[in-house]
Amino acid sequence: xxxxxxxxxxxxxxxxxxxxxxxxxxxxxxxxxxxxxxxxxxxxxxxxxxxxxxxxxxxxxxxxxxxxxxxxxxxxxxxxxxxxxxxxxxxxxxxxxxxxxxxxxxxxxxxxxxxxxxxxxxxxxxxxxxxxxxxxxxxxxxxxxxxxxxxxxxxxxxxxxxxxxxxxxxxxxxxxxxxxxxxxxxxxxxxxxxxxxxxxxxxxxxxxxxxxxxxxxxxxxxxxxxxxxxxxxxxxxxxxxxxxxxxxxxxxxxxxxxxxxxxxxxxxxxxxxxxxxxxxxxxxxxxxxxxxxxxxxxxxxxxxxxxxxxxxxxxxxxxxxxxxxxxxxxxxxxxxxxxxxxxxxxxxxxxxxxxxxxxxxxxxxxxxxxxxxxxxxxxxxxxxxxxxxxxxxxxxxxxxxxxxxxxxxxxxxxxxxxxxxxxxxxxxxxxxxxxxxxxxxxxxxxxxxxxxxxxxxxxxxxxxxxxxxxxxx
Ligand SMILES: Cc1cc2nc3c(=O)[nH]c(=O)nc-3n(C[C@H](O)[C@H](O)[C@H](O)COP(=O)(O)OP(=O)(O)OC[C@H]3O[C@@H](n4cnc5c(N)ncnc54)[C@H](O)[C@@H]3O)c2cc1C
Ligand SMILES: NC(=O)c1ccc[n+]([C@@H]2O[C@H](COP(=O)([O-])OP(=O)(O)OC[C@H]3O[C@@H](n4cnc5c(N)ncnc54)[C@H](O)[C@@H]3O)[C@@H](O)[C@H]2O)c1
Numbered sequence: 001x002x003x004x005x006x007x008x009x010x011x012x013x014x015x016x017x018x019x020x021x022x023x024x025x026x027x028x029x030x031x032x033x034x035x036x037x038x039x040x041x042x043x044x045x046x047x048x049x050x051x052x053x054x055x056x057x058x059x060x061x062x063x064x065x066x067x068x069x070x071x072x073x074x075x076x077x078x079x080x081x082x083x084x085x086x087x088x089x090x091x092x093x094x095x096x097x098x099x100x101x102x103x104x105x106x107x108x109x110x111x112x113x114x115x116x117x118x119x120x121x122x123x124x125x126x127x128x129x130x131x132x133x134x135x136x137x138x139x140x141x142x143x144x145x146x147x148x149x150x151x152x153x154x155x156x157x158x159x160x161x162x163x164x165x166x167x168x169x170x171x172x173x174x175x176x177x178x179x180x181x182x183x184x185x186x187x188x189x190x191x192x193x194x195x196x197x198x199x200x201x202x203x204x205x206x207x208x209x210x211x212x213x214x215x216x217x218x219x220x221x222x223x224x225x226x227x228x229x230x231x232x233x234x235x236x237x238x239x240x241x242x243x244x245x246x247x248x249x250x251x252x253x254x255x256x257x258x259x260x261x262x263x264x265x266x267x268x269x270x271x272x273x274x275x276x277x278x279x280x281x282x283x284x285x286x287x288x289x290x291x292x293x294x295x296x297x298x299x300x301x302x303x304x305x306x307x308x309x310x311x312x313x314x315x316x317x318x319x320x321x322x323x324x325x326x327x328x329x330x331x332x333x334x335x336x337x338x339x340x341x342x343x344x345x346x347x348x349x350x351x352x353x354x355x356x357x358x359x360x361x362x363x364x365x366x367x368x369x370x371x372x373x374x375x376x377x378x379x380x381x382x383x384x385x386x387x388x389x390x391x392x393x394x395x396x397x398x399x400x401x402x403x404x405x406x407x408x409x410x411x412x413x414x415x416x417x418x419x420x421x422x423x424x425x426x427x428x429x430x431x432x433x434x435x436x437x438x439x440x441x442x443x444x445x446x447x448x449x450x451x452x453x454x455x456x457x458x459x460x461x462x463x464x465x466x467x468x469x470x471x472x473x
Contacts, residue, residue: 001122005022006028006029007135008029009138010139012038012141014321015033015137016038016098017318018139018304037095039094039095043091045161057189058188112127113127114126116272117278117280118130123136135301136300137304139317140272147176149260158173169192171195172196173196173197174255177200181263182200182261183221186198186225186261190224197225198226201231205218206218209404212404216406243257268288269306269307283309288309290302290308290310304320305321316341342415342418344410350408354418355401355403357393357402361393369394372447389405390404391403392447399424413443416430428455430445430448
């Protein structure tokens with residue numbers, strides 16, 4: 001039986017970081033992946049193909065909008081096969097970075113097989129092998145939840161696993177779920193030529209965002225996509241003129257559809273692992289329970305990424321894997337800190353989120369905080385962008401508690417605030433940094449200037465300077 005210092009199950013965002021880090025620090029490492037290539041959801045069914053589709057969709061949308069503005073009429077629909085090849089090209093290029101050979105060169109034993117626990121140290125692989133690990137990292141990701149919908153098979157059922165590889169773009173799509181996947185994909189698919197209706201059972205979109213952002217975002221999305229809230233799709237019905245999705249809830253109607261896109265959340269991939277053989281516990285959401293050191297209920301078994309359900313983003317999985325390397329390879333007691341991890345949704349406008357929302361601040365710290373908001377700096381005005389907006393919530397001393405932004409490329413220009421929060425800077429510090437006029441990041445500086453000016457002109461210093469100027473000869 002082969003023995004390893006570390007065995008990593010799952011070759012996606014979390015597993016690749018854990019395996020490459022462990023091997024480079026000298027641990028004898030095996031990486032087990034059940035598909036026939038590395039990269040996981042992010043590369044094959046998530047971040048990469050979705051951003052490639054969004055890029056194609058945005059180019060098409062912007063072309064249409066500017067042509068119309070200048071009196072040019074563009075007719076016809078985009079060629080889905082061409083859009084698809086742009087997506088495939090992006091995946092193939094990044095796949096080279098995640099190649100088997102690259103990880104082998106780093107010293108990782110890459111094994112393509114499905115893994116399950118024989119006991120707390122031994123794994124049985126679908127190729128018949130049994131291997132033993134001193135430490136084991138579970139990084140098996142998640143998959144889409146499939147809700148019960150009567151007669152669902154009357155149309156094509158799409159999830160994030162099939163959408164990027166569809167032969168044909170359906171004419172009418174009903175999207176069940178208007179969360180991160182639902183909104184990014186609904187807008188992109190409608191921009192490449194489908195007619196999309198989003199149905200979500202929540203009272204509002206983007207409930208996890210600060211209200212100032214979600215209100216603005218909802219307003220923008222509703223301009224492009226039909227959205228029905230507090231409702232769900234109960235069943236499909238075949239009529240003479242096609243198949244209809246029966247929507248029930250606050251909205252009760254039937255919408256003609258050729259495909260149902262299911263995006264109602266994720267289930268952790270634990271079913272194949274036989275966790276009970278190792279004694280690894282799950283929480284009420286069926287995700288693997290972990291402590292701050294990313295240890296499961298069995299201390300030498302760790303879990304990172306979507307499978308623990310804590311922060312289901314690629315960079316979250318990567319950060320958790322770094323904590324595991326420190327603890328499992330070096331025997332440290334490092335804790336995972338989520339407070340400086342941002343996320344962004346790549347809709348147009350983009351949505352950016354860091355730290356607490358104003359509602360969360362009130363719930364946790366009462367009224368002892370300040371809000372600064374900024375919109376409409378010169379660059380946005382020049383580009384007729386009326387949406388871009390930033391809101392920062394600070395404590396009494398000026399330290400950032402939360403930062404929320406919306407606008408074109410917000411994921412880029414809001415990043416300054418992540419640096420500041422992570423490094424413990426006060427909001428005024430950015431006033432001292434020169435930004436080239438009129439860069440988009442100026443909106444962040446404008447916000448800091450606003451705060452600083454208010455502090456300055458309210459202070460006793462202003463009284464002194466007034467007196468000084470009065471007597472100045
Ligand atoms: C449409 C979409 C868009 C997204 N966009 C973004 C984005 O823009 N930015 C962002 O940060 N996040 C994004 N995400 C989220 C991101 O993809 C995930 O958070 C990330 O992939 C999680 O990484 P992971 O390592 O936990 O799991 P994965 O990357 O899914 O890797 C898990 C791997 O484990 C393998 N596996 C499972 N079970 C076994 C087993 N028993 N034996 C062996 N191997 C097994 C799987 O085959 C898979 O390769 C997106 C997700 C989706 C669905
Ligand atoms: N840009 C990014 O980083 C990005 C993009 C896409 C996905 N992701 C990740 O993927 C995860 C999963 O995304 P998701 O969109 O599947 O989940 P989600 O939790 O973001 O959204 C699910 C939505 O479905 C709705 N819903 C649930 N059950 C329903 C039902 N029966 N009928 C109608 N609506 C229902 C919910 O109200 C919610 O709005 C996200 O949490 C995020 O971490 C990230």
